[in-house]
Amino acid sequence: MSLAIRLPLARFTLEVETRLEGASVAVMGRSGSGKTSLLEVLAGLRRGARGRVEVGGRVLLDSAVGVDVPPEARRMGYVPQDALLFPHLTVERNVRYGVRGAKPSRVDEAVALLELGPLLSRYPATLSGGEKQRVALARALATDPALLLLDEPLAALDVALKERVLPYLLRVRDEAKVPMLYVTHQLGEARVLAREALLLDEGRVRAAGPASEVLGPAVRGLLAEEGEVEENILEGVLERPGAGGLRLRVTEGLSLWVPDAPELAVGTRAAYAVPSEDILLSTGPLTGVSARNVLAGTVVRVESAGAGEDAATVDVAGVRWVVRLTAASVRELGVVPGARVYLAVKSAACRRLR
């Protein structure tokens, strides 16, 4: 994916020039930084965009030679912020909307992947926000798009856990294997979902590249201004070792006790969120604590998260955790890069997404 876009907006000019692999890109930035406009330019919905856009080896826009592929020929799976389902059509007809001819298998796959079976005969007016988002995602997916363009519906923490679209996006990425560009405010989501990230500020690219490099302090600074609470999002396979209950196996070296529920089957993939504020950090070994998960790790870095708080990034068996601490405790405990620390996470603090 190669972008060189100029689009005058009301407050500033959107200027994006970058090259990305494009398999899974998180687009982040404050509200009104041009994220939605960027998606609309890619979808071909913004007139007046100049420059060059190439996705998957195909040139969609090249104003120098007068190429501007109309939206219907771009094969962009656009999922707008408010879903925008067709109100006069059932869920099923919404999902089938962009499918021409006999390609029912794509529709069936999308319906299965997003678990829309029970909703098919309903009308959009009767759906919840998360359901609408899933239908819009299925509608885009069913057209076999070259790239999914997803505008995050709401700041993630305002949305009930079962309404979060993230677990479905993980399935789209891993099972349907459709490239996606995803606007989000949630750093935790971006970390688990994205391979690359694009950080926009006032219409300009502040940072772009591998997610591990981009989703660092710069992003946290921007999000802190918006009052977002950071989450750790962990994805893995469920297991029930012995009578101990339910455990999420994230990597070889990291497993996490999570609240048990009988409907959760061993061997399935699941994603859990742990707010960065709900983690206890200790510089000495923790024994005799009620928290079931005690994880040993190494501090990677400590940075200010604003309002007298610091965010410590801790590496636990290759998985990075973010822990919120007051700046005072960081000083008193001596939390510095390289320090050996222990994280205590109550299993109840691990909340399953969906």
Next chain:
Amino acid sequence: MEGMAGLVLFTVAVAAVATLLILAPGVAVAYALARWDGPGKGVVETVLALPMVLPPTAVGLVLLELLAVNGPLGRVLDAWGVEVVFTPKAVVLASAVMAFPLLVRSARSGFEEVDPRLVAVARTLGDSRARAFFRVTLPLAWRGVLVGALLAFSRALGEFGATVLVAGNIPGRTQTLSLAIFQHTQLGEDAQALRLAGVAALLAFVAVYATEVVTRRRGRRVRA
């Protein structure tokens, strides 16, 4: 009584043909006004609304001047052997012109209720502009169009002023219910005039009631 049946049939037929005639152009103009926002829009809107507020006789006069055999349009039509003035065609034309603004007004508000971003999404799903219009815009605006058509039809049923100038009042040729009522009143045949007025009231009731039903359904849908 046979004369009455013919009269009613002619009146309804004229209103129906007039409505069908303006349906496509009316929808096109309504859509354009709902979506286009260029310079001079206000002037275009005003001109289109004029037949609603001008004296109908003034509109009839303009039509007569245009379509008379020596008028600018009449001359062209005459060359093709088409005669309009004082024929049933003139009745249809006068009704159509008078009804046009009502259709446009209602259809336009129907189109304005359709979120243009829904059309944008339809485009990304593979629809051309035209296809998106017929699959998204029109199905979502059809109640406004239908209400407009019913209002136009109702207006055409009772048209008098423009019609009498451009089509005359020729029994069995250009005479509609409203023209016949006028004629009977002039001749002092009040009983007959009243009977026709009753029939006209019945027709108008049916047309307006249908409009109400459609409008009410729309209200319910919006609440849902």
